[in-house]
Amino acid sequence: MSLRRTPPRTSSLHLSGRRVMLRPIGDNDFSAWSEVRRRNADWLEPWEPLRPPYVTDPAVDRSAFVARCRAREREILSDSAYPFGIFVEHRLVGEVNLNNVVRGALQTGTIGYWIDRRQAGNGFIAESVAVVLRHAFERLDLHRVEICIVPRNANSRRVVEKLGLRCEGTAERYLQINGVWEDHLRFAMTAEEWRERRAEMASRWLEAEPPDASASLK
Ligand SMILES: CC(C)(COP(=O)(O)OP(=O)(O)OC[C@H]1O[C@@H](n2cnc3c(N)ncnc32)[C@H](O)[C@@H]1OP(=O)(O)O)[C@@H](O)C(=O)NCCC(=O)NCCS
Numbered sequence: 001m002s003l004r005r006t007p008p009r010t011s012s013l014h015l016s017g018r019r020v021m022l023r024p025i026g027d028n029d030f031s032a033w034s035e036v037r038r039r040n041a042d043w044l045e046p047w048e049p050l051r052p053p054y055v056t057d058p059a060v061d062r063s064a065f066v067a068r069c070r071a072r073e074r075e076i077l078s079d080s081a082y083p084f085g086i087f088v089e090h091r092l093v094g095e096v097n098l099n100n101v102v103r104g105a106l107q108t109g110t111i112g113y114w115i116d117r118r119q120a121g122n123g124f125i126a127e128s129v130a131v132v133l134r135h136a137f138e139r140l141d142l143h144r145v146e147i148c149i150v151p152r153n154a155n156s157r158r159v160v161e162k163l164g165l166r167c168e169g170t171a172e173r174y175l176q177i178n179g180v181w182e183d184h185l186r187f188a189m190t191a192e193e194w195r196e197r198r199a200e201m202a203s204r205w206l207e208a209e210p211p212d213a214s215a216s217l218k
Helices: 027-039 041-047 062-077 124-138 154-163 191-206
Strands: 020-023 082-088 091-102 108-115 144-149 166-177 180-190
Touching: 020 124, 027 041, 027 062, 027 091, 062 082, 082 124, 091 124, 108 124, 124 144, 124 154, 124 191, 144 154, 144 166, 180 191
Parallel strands: 108 144
Antiparallel strands: 020 082, 082 091, 091 108, 144 180, 166 180
């Protein structure tokens, strides 16, 4: 475990998987982000926290979006979260966020994600999670990363199943999702497990594959 880390710069946070490129979302992404979030509102709403009525929707208001970008930059600079847009063939298709980074004796973080429904079923999220896990364990020196899922979210459970994450059980009424305190299944990986499985994860999700096997945008 390294005890001294260089503070991250947002501009250097470009991560790559086999097909996905991850980077923090910036002011210039407003049109693309707004379009994909608005088009997918019904797809995402059942699985996300309810936005309080007094908070402006950043998908419809540029200044609220810019404020969101600034807030997320501060999180990166304070080492409390690492949010990424997911880009495939230069197009924004979703987000994967390493949130709630806690240092001290815990050294942990929580991953959350979503994808444009048009791009669902390509395994882009599992690949993006593998990229973030590698960053979390090999660059940020975290010891544990978790993903928490509402049990009836079958699509998200398939993601952690494909990645082979360990289920640690149910946390009752754990997170507010769409206005309800929902139970969540907690899935996790530790740095020890990452070291054991690194080669397998890299060959399945991170390294280049033969050209004819790669998925592209629909
Ligand atoms: C959960 C989610 C991120 C999975 O992303 P993904 O990149 O599509 O994941 P996968 O490609 O591995 O697909 C997972 C499963 O989704 C289902 N699926 C695939 N395409 C789909 C589509 N167009 N519509 C609905 N479900 C679909 C399939 O059952 C698939 O399992 P399979 O590969 O064994 O057939 C995505 O469904 C999503 O954004 N859902 C809404 C937001 C959400 O649930 N976020 C996670 C909160 S924990």
